[in-house]
Amino acid sequence: MKRIIGLTGGIATGKSTVANYLATAYNLPIFDADIYARDAVAVDSPILQAIAQRYGEQILLADKSLNRIKLGEIIFNNQAERSWVENLIHPYVRDRFLRAITEGLKTLVLVVPLLFEAEMTDLVTEIWVVSCLEQQQLARLMQRNNLTLEQAQARIKSQMPITEKAARADIVLDNNSTEDALLKQVDLALLRLE
Numbered sequence: 001m002k003r004i005i006g007l008t009g010g011i012a013t014g015k016s017t018v019a020n021y022l023a024t025a026y027n028l029p030i031f032d033a034d035i036y037a038r039d040a041v042a043v044d045s046p047i048l049q050a051i052a053q054r055y056g057e058q059i060l061l062a063d064k065s066l067n068r069i070k071l072g073e074i075i076f077n078n079q080a081e082r083s084w085v086e087n088l089i090h091p092y093v094r095d096r097f098l099r100a101i102t103e104g105l106k107t108l109v110l111v112v113p114l115l116f117e118a119e120m121t122d123l124v125t126e127i128w129v130v131s132c133l134e135q136q137q138l139a140r141l142m143q144r145n146n147l148t149l150e151q152a153q154a155r156i157k158s159q160m161p162i163t164e165k166a167a168r169a170d171i172v173l174d175n176n177s178t179e180d181a182l183l184k185q186v187d188l189a190l191l192r193l194e
């Protein structure tokens, strides 16, 4: 049976840190929902055209690509608009995952920030949640993305609370301490469910 790890967590809780380690230390193939979601809105794609029709040409940059900051301002502050955008993009992301799973080797890792929210748990055989306290999450998010407190809080609030995600995990990776401490838990998690 294939082993398909669904790696999730809250925004900026440490998913990419874990995924990079799984790729470099264990040579595991990584498939990332955020990258597929970017492909979905490539210049001239039908999905980007639909977005431009709804929000006007101002949602595009001079080179016709998506103005991600503007779309973020809309969807992280308005649940109805977020659902509208997600209904366009998530089926595309799911389809790309399905193809990756069919073509993939024995063990693969799907990095899916919205694994629960977008109902993609059926794609994976085990769920890992990278978790940290909201204060840490806020600090890391504000620093990495250069966001104000309000902007960072809006993004966090648009996701399922991390405690709920942790309650539904097979493995919870605690990322309140150092990166080394996080990666040691990854070593154990890989062994535990083998």
Ligand SMILES: CC(C)(COP(=O)(O)OP(=O)(O)OC[C@H]1O[C@@H](n2cnc3c(N)ncnc32)[C@H](O)[C@@H]1O)[C@@H](O)C(=O)NCCC(=O)NCCS
Binding pocket: 010, 011, 012, 033, 034, 037, 067, 068, 069, 071, 072, 075, 082, 085, 086, 089, 090, 093, 113, 114, 118, 155, 158, 159
């Ligand atoms: C709004 C957009 C343009 C902002 O782009 P930006 O470059 O600032 O962020 P990026 O795409 O790298 O996402 C960063 C993180 O934001 C969070 N996030 C993204 N979309 C959502 C969403 N719809 N709901 C909650 N959190 C989200 C995730 O934790 C993600 O890892 C972009 O996030 C987007 O297109 N979102 C809708 C598609 C989606 O749901 N993507 C999630 C993966 S399926």
Ligand SMILES: Nc1ncnc2c1ncn2[C@@H]1O[C@H](COP(=O)(O)OP(=O)(O)OP(=O)(O)O)[C@@H](O)[C@H]1O
Binding pocket: 009, 010, 011, 012, 013, 014, 015, 016, 017, 018, 034, 113, 140, 141, 144, 175, 176, 177, 178, 179, 180, 182
């Ligand atoms: N244990 C840690 N100690 C200090 N900084 C950390 C730790 N873990 C992660 N970070 C930093 O926090 C930020 C978020 O981590 P990372 O990018 O791995 O999160 P993510 O869950 O993949 O984020 P996103 O949902 O936005 O894709 C990064 O700048 C990362 O370097």
